[in-house]
Amino acid sequence: MSIETSIGLATGQPYPYQRTELVEPDHRRYPGWADVTDEEWTSVQWQRAHCVKNVGQLRALLGDLVDERFFADLERDQAERATMSMLVPPQMLNTIASRDVPAGPGSLTEAWYADPVRRYMLPVFSDRRTDWASHPHATRDSLHEHDMWVAEGLTHRYPTKVLAELLPTCPQYCGHCTRMDLVGNSTPQVAKLKFVGKPVDRHEAMLDYLRRTPAVRDVVVSGGDVANMPWPRLEAFLGSLLEIENIRDIRLATKALVGLPQHWLADDVRAGVERVASTARARGVSLAVHTHANHASSVTPLVAAASRALLEAGVRDVRNQGVLLDGVNADPHALLDLCFALLDGASITPYYFYMCDMIPFSEHWRVSVADAQRLQTAIMGYLPGFATPRIVCDVPFVGKRWVHQLHSYDTDRGISYWTKNYRTSIESGDSEAVSRTYEYYDPIHTLPESGRAWWAEHGDLDTAALKAAEAAAASRRTARAQLG
Ligand code: SF4
Numbered sequence: 269m270s271i272e273t274s275i276g277l278a279t280g281q282p283y284p285y286q287r288t289e290l291v292e293p294d295h296r297r298y299p300g301w302a303d304v305t306d307e308e309w310t311s312v313q314w315q316r317a318h319c320v321k322n323v324g325q326l327r328a329l330l331g332d333l334v335d336e337r338f339f340a341d342l343e344r345d346q347a348e349r350a351t352m353s354m355l356v357p358p359q360m361l362n363t364i365a366s367r368d369v370p371a372g373p374g375s376l377t378e379a380w381y382a383d384p385v386r387r388y389m390l391p392v393f394s395d396r397r398t399d400w401a402s403h404p405h406a407t408r409d410s411l412h413e414h415d416m417w418v419a420e421g422l423t424h425r426y427p428t429k430v431l432a433e434l435l436p437t438c439p440q441y442c443g444h445c446t447r448m449d450l451v452g453n454s455t456p457q458v459a460k461l462k463f464v465g466k467p468v469d470r471h472e473a474m475l476d477y478l479r480r481t482p483a484v485r486d487v488v489v490s491g492g493d494v495a496n497m498p499w500p501r502l503e504a505f506l507g508s509l510l511e512i513e514n515i516r517d518i519r520l521a522t523k524a525l526v527g528l529p530q531h532w533l534a535d536d537v538r539a540g541v542e543r544v545a546s547t548a549r550a551r552g553v554s555l556a557v558h559t560h561a562n563h564a565s566s567v568t569p570l571v572a573a574a575s576r577a578l579l580e581a582g583v584r585d586v587r588n589q590g591v592l593l594d595g596v597n598a599d600p601h602a603l604l605d606l607c608f609a610l611l612d613g614a615s616i617t618p619y620y621f622y623m624c625d626m627i628p629f630s631e632h633w634r635v636s637v638a639d640a641q642r643l644q645t646a647i648m649g650y651l652p653g654f655a656t657p658r659i660v661c662d663v664p665f666v667g668k669r670w671v672h673q674l675h676s677y678d679t680d681r682g683i684s685y686w687t688k689n690y691r692t693s694i695e696s697g698d699s700e701a702v703s704r705t706y707e708y709y710d711p712i713h714t715l716p717e718s719g720r721a722w723w724a725e726h727g728d729l730d731t732a733a734l735k736a737a738e739a740a741a742a743s744r745r746t747a748r749a750q751l752g
Contacts, residue, residue: 283604283650290613292568293366295358299679300329309358310570312530316439320356326390329361332373335378341392342423342426349396349629350455351448352441356389357528359442360440363565364389367673384563384596388633391443395595400712402628404727408449408458410625411662416693418481421471422467424693425667429486429517432474434505436463438493440527442560444591446625446662451492457628467501475508478515486517488558495524495531499540506544509550517554525559525586540575545582556585559616562597564609579615587619592640592659593633597621600646603657607647609653623671625662626709636710637661639686640671665692666706675705679721682710686745 295301295309308314320326323343346354364386365379380386387395413423415429421433431596433450441452443574454460461471488508494502509515524531531537548555557578561567575586588610592598597606603621610616618748623640624633635643644659660668663686676685685705695701712723 283601285604285608285650287612288564288605288609290567290569290572290609291361291366292570293682297370298329298362299331299333301358301362310530310533312528312534314360315357315528315530318358319439320358320361321354323354325657330376330380331355333370333376335374335377337485338377338380338392341394342390344393345391345590347456349393349401349457350391350443351458351628352445352451353453353455354390355439355441355452357440359529359570360385360389360527360566363568364618366565382717383565384602385566387595388443388562388591388593389440395712396629397632397713400631400723400727403626403631403634403709403712404723405707405709406626406628406630408627410627410664411446412664414449414461418448418693419477420463420470422477424477424481424484426692427690428484429488430478430484431488431490433491434471434489434494434502435467435492435497436460437496438491438494439524439531440493442523442591444593444624444627444630446622446627447492448460448627461486464649473504475505475512478509478512482514485514486519487515488519488521490521493524494520495522495528498539499599501633503540505546507547510544510547510553515553517556518548519556519558521558521560523560524571524708525557525574525578526571529568529570532574533570533577536579541583542581549582554584555582556587558587558619560590561588561606561610561616562590562593563602564605567606567609567616575614575616585617586615587617588657589620589622590618590657592621592623592635592643594635595633598635598639598643600643603647604650607651607655607657611651617655618651620668621659622658623659623661623669625734626664631711631713634711636714637671637674637677637708638710639714644671661686661708663688663706663708667692680716681722682712682715682719684708684710 295304320329323339323346327339362381365376368376368379370376416423416425419425436450438451439597445451448458450461452460465473506518509518545555578586590606591595597603607618610618623635624630640659640661648656658673661671662668666686666688669686674684675687685707687705689702691698691701712720741750
């Protein structure tokens, strides 16, 4: 092959791959951090103590670099739309508008408005749609995880795997969080569900279920975020899990690897991970860490150092499960830039991109199944097969399906129909569970005019029915919790 041909292969492609070095933006560019030392910055205690939890703290950090209009927009969103309370560690804030150099009052306003990380961590009112801010089928527990609890916080949806929600908090709160029903503090719009049992009792009930259920071999240990669980308690839980013979896969879910890598770099945590990984290896159990990065700008040298520390401690793999979000990453270049930053820079394997779930006020983030299919096709062929992420739709009562797996699709009304080949824990007596179809809904603003007109006529009726169904589900949960 001639040099010209090989250059042509590199540059004439729809996506021009280029290896890029990771960068840790200089935090001192923000007035509130002008005197923060590198030692403070790399301390997990300093990071946790300086998280931004309200508009006033953000204003104090940014000074007059961002116009008052932005803060008012954010304040209105918190009051009228937000399903998650505000909590952003300095590490994450520092990746916002990181390439823009402050040049006086208001100079970063547009960069803050446009920034992909800001758009999902600190949504403002003007980001949201005003026609259909929520889909009529949006629900608080859109995946019906609570309905499938076999012990409080333990969701048994798939035949061989479970999700263990150990705690309802995270070091950072993402605006689009699927578990907005449970995770984080209540907002003016959402009174959060509270776990009824004490943590120690809930965790023991989970372990007890797993001991009694040999069909389960795989546990996603999640929350919330496991980085918010005091390490000795997490290690104790993992130790008990590793003693259960049927458990062969354990995956720790932590966005903190990206949002607060300082946690996973702390000496006590590294030493603890090493102990757990060593036991897992001795017992032939695969221990992996799953994280959640949505944009290449989040992948910095500190994130790479934390990922490598986990791998050196003996974790088998660190994988990324991002969320496909319009305005953040729903574009082939943004997805591939992120995947290469993860793979080349941080030894993190791109694994999934979930379509954003049908929670309230998420329509401005969601994309249609057709767009998700186009994106999946557009990113094929650039990454190694093992690191080519699957874009998946988490279909209510079904679970993850690759976006090309749908059974049928009404593109006019934006309703896709899906099937499954297993029963969830609430369908053991349901003879039609594996033969019926299940629905997923595209955002209404993406539909042709006739489809939008159909929803304008029928949307309210569906909302009323859904509210009734939600109320019934809530009272079922309360009754179950009271039964203990
Ligand atoms: S880290 Fe995960 S669980 Fe926590 S708020 Fe973000 S999406 Fe939700």
